[in-house]
Amino acid sequence: MASESKVYVQRTFECDLETLFDWLTKPELIAQWFGPEGFITGEVKGELIEGGSYSIELKKEPNTAFTVYGEYLEIKKPHLIRFSYRYEGLEGRPPSIVQFSLSEKENEVTELSMVQVFEVPTPDFSTRTEAWNFMMQRLHDLTS
Amino acid sequence: MTTEIDQTDKIFSALADKSRRRVVEMLHKKDASILELSESFSMSFQALSKHIKILESAGVVTKKKQGKFVICSLDHKALKKSLKWISYYSNFWNESFNKLDGLIKKEKDGKRK
Numbered sequence A: 001m002a003s004e005s006k007v008y009v010q011r012t013f014e015c016d017l018e019t020l021f022d023w024l025t026k027p028e029l030i031a032q033w034f035g036p037e038g039f040i041t042g043e044v045k046g047e048l049i050e051g052g053s054y055s056i057e058l059k060k061e062p063n064t065a066f067t068v069y070g071e072y073l074e075i076k077k078p079h080l081i082r083f084s085y086r087y088e089g090l091e092g093r094p095p096s097i098v099q100f101s102l103s104e105k106e107n108e109v110t111e112l113s114m115v116q117v118f119e120v121p122t123p124d125f126s127t128r129t130e131a132w133n134f135m136m137q138r139l140h141d142l143t144s
Numbered sequence B: 001m002t003t004e005i006d007q008t009d010k011i012f013s014a015l016a017d018k019s020r021r022r023v024v025e026m027l028h029k030k031d032a033s034i035l036e037l038s039e040s041f042s043m044s045f046q047a048l049s050k051h052i053k054i055l056e057s058a059g060v061v062t063k064k065k066q067g068k069f070v071i072c073s074l075d076h077k078a079l080k081k082s083l084k085w086i087s088y089y090s091n092f093w094n095e096s097f098n099k100l101d102g103l104i105k106k107e108k109d110g111k112r113k
Helices: A017-025 A027-033 A125-143 B004-015 B018-029 B034-038 B045-057 B076-112
Strands: A003-013 A040-046 A053-061 A064-076 A080-087 A096-106 A109-120 B061-066 B069-074
Touching: A003 B076, A017 A027, A017 A080, A017 A096, A017 A109, A017 B076, A027 A040, A027 A053, A027 B076, A109 B076, B004 B018, B004 B045, B004 B076, B018 B034, B018 B045, B018 B061, B018 B069, B034 B045, B034 B069, B045 B061
Parallel strands: none
Antiparallel strands: A003 A109, A040 A053, A053 A064, A064 A080, A080 A096, A096 A109, B061 B069
């Protein structure tokens, strides 16, 4: 039987709810922040409707690129976005589900709570881990 | 061949259960026999033994015989592996959000000027 593993991140941003919602959903804005240090965000596409798809290309250098993609599952503007999250090349495996919950803490200060839920263990989970290990090794090689 | 990947899967599978996480928490404080551990659980000794066997199979818990008792200990090295995996994902988002934070601040400063 599959169970879940979760990653939580909570942050506050100095802007109002609507502004943060835009940064998290508009392709031209996502392109400016998505991805870990050292990566450049390439093409970002998205159709912000429930059932709509999105894709984000991440590049380290011209020959090393991969795409994160998925589907918007739930949108409650400007409070909640829930979407599936997959890596290109790992199709057929259960996607993780990411949820962004936004709440205004005070004037011009918005809190973002993010949770990424992984279904574990599945027979495919090892492949996902293998892919991440490969990417981490590649990242390590590129950065050392 | 049991690979490191298989082992990571086993660790996540073992830690997916609430009772097993509780065993890990208790063993984090001190080594204990199954009998000692069972005093804190409402389940049967046999049921707890099964949970411990799963933790042992994942390499999270090790057992050694001490006189009449079997003492369970935590293998911190195995747990570190799973923490490393989780921290990768946390770092991915945290580093992304650091960039976002910088951009929002920059935009705000630009509006003030």
